[in-house]
Amino acid sequence: MTEFYESFAKTGRAAELIQKGRFPCGCGRVHGANVKEVIIGKHALDALPGVLGRLGAARAYIVSDRNTERAAGGRVAGILDAAGFRLDRFVFDRAFVEPDEPAVGAAVLNMCGGPSSGTQPPEGKTAVVAVGSGVINDICKILAHMTGAPFVTVATAPSMDGYCSSTSSVLRGGLKVSVASRCPDAVLGDTEILCAAPENSILAGLGDMIAKYVALFEWKLGHIVTGEYYCELTANLMREALDKVVSNAPKLKNREPEAVEAVMEGLVISGIAMDYAGISRPASGIEHYFSHIWDMRGVSFGTPVALHGIQCGIGTVLALEGYEKLFAQKPDFERAKRAHDSFDIDAHAKKIAERLGPGGALIASEIKNRRLYDPAYTAERLRKIEENYREIKDEAEKTLPSRDETVRLLKGAGAPVRPSEIGLPDNEIPVDFTMTRDIRDKYILSSLVYDLGAQIEFGV
Numbered sequence: 110m111t112e113f114y115e116s117f118a119k120t121g122r123a124a125e126l127i128q129k130g131r132f133p134c135g136c137g138r139v140h141g142a143n144v145k146e147v148i149i150g151k152h153a154l155d156a157l158p159g160v161l162g163r164l165g166a167a168r169a170y171i172v173s174d175r176n177t178e179r180a181a182g183g184r185v186a187g188i189l190d191a192a193g194f195r196l197d198r199f200v201f202d203r204a205f206v207e208p209d210e211p212a213v214g215a216a217v218l219n220m221c222g223g224p225s226s227g228t229q230p231p232e233g234k235t236a237v238v239a240v241g242s243g244v245i246n247d248i249c250k251i252l253a254h255m256t257g258a259p260f261v262t263v264a265t266a267p268s269m270d271g272y273c274s275s276t277s278s279v280l281r282g283g284l285k286v287s288v289a290s291r292c293p294d295a296v297l298g299d300t301e302i303l304c305a306a307p308e309n310s311i312l313a314g315l316g317d318m319i320a321k322y323v324a325l326f327e328w329k330l331g332h333i334v335t336g337e338y339y340c341e342l343t344a345n346l347m348r349e350a351l352d353k354v355v356s357n358a359p360k361l362k363n364r365e366p367e368a369v370e371a372v373m374e375g376l377v378i379s380g381i382a383m384d385y386a387g388i389s390r391p392a393s394g395i396e397h398y399f400s401h402i403w404d405m406r407g408v409s410f411g412t413p414v415a416l417h418g419i420q421c422g423i424g425t426v427l428a429l430e431g432y433e434k435l436f437a438q439k440p441d442f443e444r445a446k447r448a449h450d451s452f453d454i455d456a457h458a459k460k461i462a463e464r465l466g467p468g469g470a471l472i473a474s475e476i477k478n479r480r481l482y483d484p485a486y487t488a489e490r491l492r493k494i495e496e497n498y499r500e501i502k503d504e505a506e507k508t509l510p511s512r513d514e515t516v517r518l519l520k521g522a523g524a525p526v527r528p529s530e531i532g533l534p535d536n537e538i539p540v541d542f543t544m545t546r547d548i549r550d551k552y553i554l555s556s557l558v559y560d561l562g563a564q565i566e567f568g569v
């Protein structure tokens with residue numbers, strides 16, 4: 110049995126990448142993955158005792174919530190108990206856990222208060238075992254970062270690409286922020302558990318993957334316009350995982366293991382690609398900023414919020430529509446200069462603060478320091494765009510799928526494609542669009558539209 114799982118652990122694209130170790134790349138950087146083991150497939154859960162053993166752990170602190178406990182927590186505990194591990198367990202006694210101060214605090218306190226607290230027992234370390242996806246993983250990543258404990262995630266849904274990232278998305282003081290955390294040492298995705306995940310969470314994983322089309326194009330766009338770092342190998346790695354998800358997507362509706370596995374693996378590889386690049390460029394672009402805006406409005410004003418990946422899928426459709434409409438126009442570089450001269454940054458900042466609440470006020474207060482609005486730098490970017498317009502357009506045509514085929518793919522799987530399908534007014538897209546460029550300092554579609562002084566008529 111052990112031999113079977115040992116060989117099992119070495120198969121799959123993510124496992125191959127891990128085995129590659131650290132290597133110098135043509136982009137000038139040395140790449141390596143932070144995750145040490147990725148096991149995705151049938152009966153992957155049975156490999157858990159071996160994984161913990163290899164990490165030097167003799168005890169496990171298992172964290173779950175009510176749903177993930179039912180999906181996998183009991184089985185995880187049973188397998189580890191049978192293998193002779195000492196267990197401490199913490200189950201959030203509610204179905205919906207927010208990644209806020211009380212939740213993170215409760216997970217920390219229960220780890221400290223358990224029988225395995227204090228100095229590490231001589232027979233081995235205590236590992237943190239997260240049983241869940243988004244929130245549980247985010248909380249445990251912080252826990253692992255604070256304690257330095259070995260850390261394994263047992264995925265219960267292929268729902269988002271944060272499994273292997275080194276930051277956690279949390280609510281601090283009522284604001285959604287990213288805090289430093291730690292990537293798991295190992296990620297286990299048992300197909301049986303993943304295929305039984307709620308439909309919405311599988312569709313969210315699909316949306317977070319489809320988003321990579323836009324992310325990868327915008328990374329290249331940023332490279333051309335601002336000269337930022339770009340790695341072709343990393344982009345290709347992401348594209349390969351994305352292609353696998355897309356070619357298997359029709360099988361998602363019936364939850365065929367192959368398709369669910371492709372999504373899970375793509376999400377893990379997305380984390381590895383971010384490790385390689387040292388930035389989130391391979392995995393997120395403007396579609397993620399639409400999602401951030403909807404999240405911020407949800408926190409501030411109680412407007413509807415859907416799963417991260419569901420929102421990213423809708424944002425991807427909007428981005429593709431935007432690119433198609435922009436590239437159908439003839440660029441007018443003189444008009445662009447006039448638009449920059451008459452741009453009212455104070456009015457724009459005021460609009461952001463009003464629409465996005467406290468998080469928006471923070472963005473608005475710093476907006477004048479943003480390089481995007483520096484007149485000299487804007488002129489320099491515009492010159493770059495003019496020089497390279499053909500290349501930018503060709504790259505878009507070569508790498509972006511059409512809006513219509515993406516809508517068909519998402520709809521075919523059962524995913525929403527318009528904001529109104531998740532309770533957000535479609536007629537607010539234009540105003541949200543103008544704010545996407547201000548969420549982070551990343552060059553995206555809305556930055557390009559600003560630079561060109563262009564207008565996009567969404568939904569027309």
Ligand SMILES: [Zn+2]
Binds near residue numbers: 136140340341342343
């Ligand atoms: Zn590289």
Ligand SMILES: [Zn+2]
Binds near residue numbers: 317392417418421
């Ligand atoms: Zn994402």
